[in-house]
Amino acid sequence: MPEIKVKEFDPELLPDMLPVYYKRLFPHKQFYRWLSYNNSLQHELVFDIDLTDYDDVRTCCSEANICNKCWKFMSVACKVIDVALRDDFGFEHILWVFSGRRGIHCWVSDKQARQLDTKGRGAIADYLQVSMSGGEGSTTKVALYDKQHHSIKRARSIIEPLFDEIIVEDQDAFGTTQGVEKLLKMIPDENCRKDLEQQLTSSMKDSRTVWSSFKGYFESLRVRSQLKPKLKYVVEEVQMAMLYPRLDINVSKATNHLLKSPFCIHPKTGKVCVPFNPNLVQKFDPINVPTISLLLDEINEFDGKRNEIAETPEDKSRIKDYKKTSMFKGITIFEEFLRKLEQSLKSQAITISDKKMDF
Amino acid sequence: MDFPKKSKIKVLKSPDEQSLDTLLPHNCLFYILPPMIDVSLKDFEDLAIERLKLLRILEQAGVKHPKILSDEWKEHVINELNIAGLKYFVRLLRGNGNTEQDMNARRRDYLSHFILRFAYCRSEDLRRWFIAREMELFRFKFSSLSSKEVKEYVELYEMGYRPISEDQKQEVRQELQSSVLHNIDGIDFYKVSFLAVLDLVRQRKCFLKNGFAYVSSMDFSIGVTLEDSLRFWREEFTKTIEPDKFDKSYAYGIRYNYGKEGSRTNWSPHSCMKVINTQGTSQDACGCPFKLWDASELRTRLVNYGINPVNVQDVISLATKGHFQIACSRYFELTHNTKLDEGISHPNGYFENSQILMENREPKSKTPQMSQQNQRRQHAMTQQQNFKRKLEARVKAEHDYDEELWKLSEQEEQRMAELKSKEKAQIEMELSQLESMDWDDDDDNVKELSDLM
Numbered sequence: 086m087p088e089i090k091v092k093e094f095d096p097e098l099l100p101d102m103l104p105v106y107y108k109r110l111f112p113h114k115q116f117y118r119w120l121s122y123n124n125s126l127q128h129e130l131v132f133d134i135d136l137t138d139y140d141d142v143r144t145c146c147s148e149a150n151i152c153n154k155c156w157k158f159m160s161v162a163c164k165v166i167d168v169a170l171r172d173d174f175g176f177e178h179i180l181w182v183f184s185g186r187r188g189i190h191c192w193v194s195d196k197q198a199r200q201l202d203t204k205g206r207g208a209i210a211d212y213l214q215v216s217m218s219g220g221e222g223s224t225t226k227v228a229l230y231d232k233q234h235h236s237i238k239r240a241r242s243i244i245e246p247l248f249d250e251i252i253v254e255d256q257d258a259f260g261t262t263q264g265v266e267k268l269l270k271m272i273p274d275e276n277c278r279k280d281l282e283q284q285l286t287s288s289m290k291d292s293r294t295v296w297s298s299f300k301g302y303f304e305s306l307r308v309r310s311q312l313k314p315k316l317k318y319v320v321e322e323v324q325m326a327m328l329y330p331r332l333d334i335n336v337s338k339a340t341n342h343l344l345k346s347p348f349c350i351h352p353k354t355g356k357v358c359v360p361f362n363p364n365l366v367q368k369f370d371p372i373n374v375p376t377i378s379l380l381l382d383e384i385n386e387f388d389g390k391r392n393e394i395a396e397t398p399e400d401k402s403r404i405k406d407y408k409k410t411s412m413f414k415g416i417t418i419f420e421e422f423l424r425k426l427e428q429s430l431k432s433q434a435i436t437i438s439d440k441k442m443d444f
Numbered sequence: 445m446d447f448p449k450k451s452k453i454k455v456l457k458s459p460d461e462q463s464l465d466t467l468l469p470h471n472c473l474f475y476i477l478p479p480m481i482d483v484s485l486k487d488f489e490d491l492a493i494e495r496l497k498l499l500r501i502l503e504q505a506g507v508k509h510p511k512i513l514s515d516e517w518k519e520h521v522i523n524e525l526n527i528a529g530l531k532y533f534v535r536l537l538r539g540n541g542n543t544e545q546d547m548n549a550r551r552r553d554y555l556s557h558f559i560l561r562f563a564y565c566r567s568e569d570l571r572r573w574f575i576a577r578e579m580e581l582f583r584f585k586f587s588s589l590s591s592k593e594v595k596e597y598v599e600l601y602e603m604g605y606r607p608i609s610e611d612q613k614q615e616v617r618q619e620l621q622s623s624v625l626h627n628i629d630g631i632d633f634y635k636v637s638f639l640a641v642l643d644l645v646r647q648r649k650c651f652l653k654n655g656f657a658y659v660s661s662m663d664f665s666i667g668v669t670l671e672d673s674l675r676f677w678r679e680e681f682t683k684t685i686e687p688d689k690f691d692k693s694y695a696y697g698i699r700y701n702y703g704k705e706g707s708r709t710n711w712s713p714h715s716c717m718k719v720i721n722t723q724g725t726s727q728d729a730c731g732c733p734f735k736l737w738d739a740s741e742l743r744t745r746l747v748n749y750g751i752n753p754v755n756v757q758d759v760i761s762l763a764t765k766g767h768f769q770i771a772c773s774r775y776f777e778l779t780h781n782t783k784l785d786e787g788i789s790h791p792n793g794y795f796e797n798s799q800i801l802m803e804n805r806e807p808k809s810k811t812p813q814m815s816q817q818n819q820r821r822q823h824a825m826t827q828q829q830n831f832k833r834k835l836e837a838r839v840k841a842e843h844d845y846d847e848e849l850w851k852l853s854e855q856e857e858q859r860m861a862e863l864k865s866k867e868k869a870q871i872e873m874e875l876s877q878l879e880s881m882d883w884d885d886d887d888d889n890v891k892e893l894s895d896l897m
């Protein structure tokens with residue numbers, strides 16, 4: 086995404102801006118294409134991941150705020166879920182959308198996904214739900230055993246290499262007394278917890294030192310064959326508990342939940358809910374997502390320049406307004422998603438008519 | 445009820461039955477098409493009662509031996525069937541066969557299934573109970589098929605299960621082995637749409653690739669497909685038959701006693717039973733949680749209450765089989781580290797028992813030096829001693845358990861308080877949503893359709 090100047094958004098002005106936005110910028114045509122791929126009551130399989138569910142592990146921001154450091158939580162979540170949906174369930178038509186403020190949405194539009202009943206949705210959601218949380222204030226936990234499902238192993242292979250950067254460095258998760266306490270809470274054994282508490286709290290240590298002492302402690306127990314079976318994967322459990330995607334699975338299980346649709350304007354931030362490429366999610370910059378105010382300025386500016394170099398009026402009208410703005414990339418992603426979806430529908434239709442020819 | 449052998453064959457072998465046999469190609473049946481033949485009133489009644497006996501036996505077996513398909517469970521079922529004179533069912537539990545006896549057993553199995561399905565389609569609770577038992581029966585039958593018989597079976601019913609060659613298996617060897625519970629060597633695997641084995645998917649108990657689940661013949665016996673088939677029929681029945689008409693047409697013969705007998709616990713209308721039978725959704729704060737919450741919700745909660753995974757599975761499998769009260773009792777036992785002589789049958793009973801236990805524990809835990817003596821006392825106690833004393837002794841012996849126990853009781857209280865405030869918040873939310881259609885502060889996510897309409 087090109088560098089964009091952040092423009093102050095004033096929610097008061099939203100009612101004035103929205104009509105212009107919907108008239109000149111909103112990708113209506115693409116939207117109709119999307120909605121017309123079925124005329125019965127079908128519903129995409131959707132996932133909703135929100136940064137507020139990470140408030141016990143993020144220190145950089147809280148609540149509605151978001152920065153490039155905490156976006157990394159979303160980046161990991163997107164990667165883990167995306168690969169599971171594609172490789173395990175064979176879904177292909179997956180649209181990832183920034184939710185406008187502090188989270189991401191995923192729309193799975195394959196025919197099979199749209200036709201899922203509640204039981205099917207529930208099964209997929211449960212399959213992807215690994216961490217256990219008792220809600221606000223409690224510690225999120227993950228239990229790992231010797232036998233680990235291939236989807237768990239794959240999630241670990243995504244999470245573990247990023248843990249130090251995201252949790253230990255960026256979030257400085259164990260650099261405070263509270264952080265160390267949280268870490269200790271995740272140890273399911275009282276003796277070890279007390280042991281480590283003494284080691285870790287005797288003097289102030291930085292996040293990195295705490296984490297390596299933590300790992301070192303259990304490694305030394307393991308070497309001396311004194312590690313209890315329930316602590317065998319304690320390090321990996323901590324990593325998974327802190328970084329495994331925290332899905333709001335009730336959203337995925339039901340068919341009567343609505344997600345904000347792509348290209349909506351978030352009423353509080355003024356930001357557009359732009360689609361992004363899951364393969365480049367780590368490069369997505371949620372701070373510089375275009376706001377409605379910026380977009381309107383952008384078209385005006387563009388039109389101004391055009392007028393300066395005296396293009397003919399028809400020429401100008403042929404260029405779609407959204408193509409003049411920083412929303413362009415999001416629309417391209419959406420169009421590509423639609424193109425593939427239509428292609429697959431066409432090929433299904435051909436298969437069906439071929440079958441009919443047999444008669 | 446015992447039948448003289450001759451009458452069985454005579455009653456069920458007319459020209460109609462000749463064509464009936466083509467519907468019954470295997471001892472392990474899918475009940476896809478309903479029978480279109482005349483059955484005498486007496487046979488109708490007898491078949492219903494036999495089927496009911498069979499399902500009751502399965503239920504009892506599940507209570508005595510919670511692990512379905514374990515050797516003890518199977519043995520119990522077989523013994524009881526023999527005692528009840530239902531030897532033809534025993535035949536169906538021993539693999540496939542094509543003798544005249546097999547055919548006769550299939551006919552009775554098939555007819556009695558549909559007759560009882562009528563009786564049990566009338567309410568959600570009856571349906572639930574019926575389907576749970578029928579699933580157990582199917583799993584038993586299926587588990588006794590040899591691997592060759594399974595192959596034939598899959599082809600026979602065109603189930604869309606594609607066998608996986610040894611080469612294909614070796615390609616995904618590692619992923620496959622880490623994703624199923626049993627050893628994969630020497631076991632046939634089939635490729636099937638993940639939609640056909642949702643229960644395995646939910647629990648991450650199968651290897652998934654590109655929308656296909658790799659399942660073994662052992663996994664088959666979970667019998668998910670039967671449930672789906674039944675689900676279809678359940679909907680069909682409730683659509684087409686008015687309750688009135690149903691009563692008039694079928695009320696003559698079938699006197700099932702669900703709710704009056706059928707388990708060691710008294711199942712007749714009790715407060716819990718009433719609660720269970722009351723319609724509710726999982727968002728409601730009323731209703732039996734073991735019924736309202738689905739398996740995953742229940743799992744999340746139980747794990748959060750500190751129950752260990754093995755026991756969690758135990759409770760969940762009881763609940764999903766429709767034994768809500770037994771699941772509740774088991775939960776009580778786990779959280780109070782005790783054994784109940786009588787199951788929980790009334791919510792008040794739950795709290796009363798809990799109170800008694802807690803009160804007895806508190807003072808004892810303050811004097812840990814007593815524990816040795818108590819341990820000796822515990823050894824001296826016999827099984828005849830009453831419920832309360834037994835619990836007391838056990839607790840005294842495990843004084844260090846008290847801390848955890850109190851935590852749990854606190855959690856339970858907190859949970860109840862949360863439920864109450866949740867209910868209140870729900871009402872308030874609904875009111876506020878009526879007043880304003882704006883996205884609220886946490887609106888990144890979702891709105892219920894119903895709220896918007």
Ligand SMILES: [Zn+2]
Binds near residue numbers: 153
């Ligand atoms: Zn941040």
